[in-house]
Amino acid sequence: MNLIYKYMKRFAVILLAVISVIYGFSKVWRSIEFNRSKKQSIVIYTSRTDNLLDATIPLFEEKYGVQVELVKGELGELFSMIREGEKPIADIIMGGTYSYMYSNRELFQEYVSVNDKYLMENYRNHTGLMTSYLLEGSCVVVNKSLKQDIIIEGYEDLLDQRLQGRIIMANPINSSFAFSQLTNILLAMGGYESEAAWEYVHQLIAQMGEIASSSEKVYNSVASGNYIVGLTYESPCVTLVGDSADLEIIYPKEGTVYVPAMAAIVKDCSNLEYSKHFIDFISSKDIQNIYANLLMKRSVYRDAIEGEYLTPIQDIRVLEEDMEYVKHNKLKILSDYSVIIDRIMGED
């Protein structure tokens, strides 16, 4: 045994020597550094999943000679990452709608874009914290082939018996777009606290075939023909229509609410200079034109050139969301919604 032990020791020493030689060799090998230019970099946390980032980030990088590191995730998750100071430390948060952003306002650094004065009056930076970069409007998307002769012009039409189980929407609890859709419905059907409006919500949910976990699933399911109607938001649907999908976008005759999508600089960020550049950049005329014209999104810029597939805003009955009310009553609205869900589940 003694011999084996002694032998093992010797073997281990030889092995160690060989390994260290190889390791050292590879270290030398790897130490040949590339003079990859060490540019400035900023970290952007975003909940966006669409092509908006494609049109924003490479151009920003080229224009400012800066590297962008994207961290994608659900908004709630991103906020908790910021709170916990997870790495990489966020410089910018770019994502959800007003009410979501506002409830986390203590995380933001004050900054007003140099382009703020060129934005539409309603969507300027009134808090000094958050900059609107586009408007997200709710809409109803319909599969043209499947709807046949069902007339869908507004929310009221969705209660048609033939649509029972053929409607899909996302869950307002995890999707900011779905929450906007809910407040849009309430506002259009009588008001946030109107009994009639909530009764309509109840009936509508009873019509639902599925409450999806993400907005993406909603419009894709309609486009692929799994559902006839989807309750979702405007820009991806416009893009799908532009890509000649078999879809039709309905702006309900009861009214459509546009809420701004916002970005903000995170407090104690590591690169404030470039963060400010970024906020200026997304509110600039150039990028707003790209969003409106190329990405078919509703610009916040006063005289942006909109894309051809966007229904002119003049042709849509636009409702003004009571942002103050919504941001203060978000939890109440969601809990009322949950009660309806529980009731419907109970009925089943």
Next chain:
Amino acid sequence: MKASRGFQDKLKLIVIHKLLTLVGTGSVLFAVGMILAVTVTNYKNAKDNATVYSNKFENVYNEGAKFLRDETLQDLCKQILNYEKDTSQLPYMIYEFNASFPMQVKIVLSDKERNIVYKSYSDMEWDFYRNSFNKAICANAFLVGLDEIYSSVYYFNGNASNYVMSKPIYEYGITIGYLNLYIEDQWEECLYNAEYEGIITDYRGRVIHSSRQSFITGINKFEPESNQSIININGRRYWQYRQELEEAGVIIYSLIYYPRNNSLLFAAVGLIFLMTVWWFVLANVMAESMAQSNSAAVSKLVKEIKAIGEENSSYRITMATEDEFAEIGLSINQMLDSINELNLKNTELLRINNITEINQLTAQVNPHFLYNTLEIIRNLLIFDSKKADSLIVKLTQILRYSINNSRKYVCLEEDMLYIKDYLEIQKSRFEDNLHFAIAIDEPCLQCIVPKLLLQPLIENSIKYGFRKKMKIQVGIQGKMEGNILYLSVTDDGVGMTKEEAESLQQSIYEAVTESEHNGLHNIARRLYLLYGLDSGLDIIPMETEGLKVVIRINLERGMSCTK
């Protein structure tokens, strides 16, 4: 058998130790060899692949740069920007260039305000994004040196990216516009001879071309998590080789798919393990059998030696192993032989010494001699009391010399004094019938010889001489020849025939003899045992009557008297 078991174990341990070291180094070398082989192959493949990519890219870049720096084109652009010419000639130049260029290119000419003056894109293709991007490129190109080219990567929304080369147009050192070359991603066709995956990015990690869409992360980015040779992309392992093209501002990543092949790894480790176990077992068996065969010889040897010790000393070892052990046996046998011989010699010497001593003592107290001498003294006391007195002194000296038993060796000179006294006494007895002559060379006198060496010879001469003759002569000679001392006693007595002398000569060297010439025999054996083979006794019959006895002593091993 305990001793040989220990030897066997030790031998086995040594063999196992050596074999295990061999197995260990063998396994390590095998493993290292395998790793090296894989490493070198991957490295070479990756490097070759990178060379294919870089050659192609450099070619494209150089062609593009040559086009942008072309003076005719530059002059034309200057004229266009100065409103001296319209853009109608530009498309022609672009078509011409496109014809020789491996990839589709588009040209955008901007003025110093970065507004488009000419573009080979259609209006449909030219959107707000491209416009903004082109402006950004121009802004960056503004910052480069006079003859330098700014390069960038254009990418939008899932479409293939363009490598953009931008050359500012100067007039009197002032930038008056920008000529941008958009090279579309048709690398796939150009790189048909690349055998492995490859990615071309700029220094910011923006992908210009990727052989696989899945390598691209984020928004058209490829930034491997580390500089190490082995990287993971989407859970797949690749061997990475990077090459940088500084002028073009790009990095080429050559990637060799290098899956962590667990079954191969297990097989290799298993193989090494099995080999080690097999070698270990083999080593054990070999060690056992080697130790056994070797220790068998040792055991035999030990047994044989024990037999000698326990049984008898004349027993001799017999080894049939035909190896070093057999030789050891033989050597031991020889050693035993010489020990035995030495032993016999010593025993005999002891015996002869004893006999000599007894004889000498006997000679001195020889009753006949004493009686005869005393008789002479008695007669002389009556007739010549003076001579009687001298004879008594001589007899006393003889008695003292011979009785003094403390010294066995003496100087020849001293012994000769005794011989002279002895002869004087004998002469007084035989008077004129006995003649003696002593002729000893001076150097001989200092030699050390056994005490009473010559006395028995002289006694013999007198004893045998007077048996047949009335008158005898005795001669004593001594001489040195080199290291050899010759002492001879000659008489003219009866002598002996040649044959008798020869047989006597032979018999005196035999170990044991019963002949009447006991005295001669004892002297001869004593000389031989004391001084070796070349010392001894020669019996030489004289041509006339008489006998000569020569004592031969090789003094090489002897001593000489120091005064």
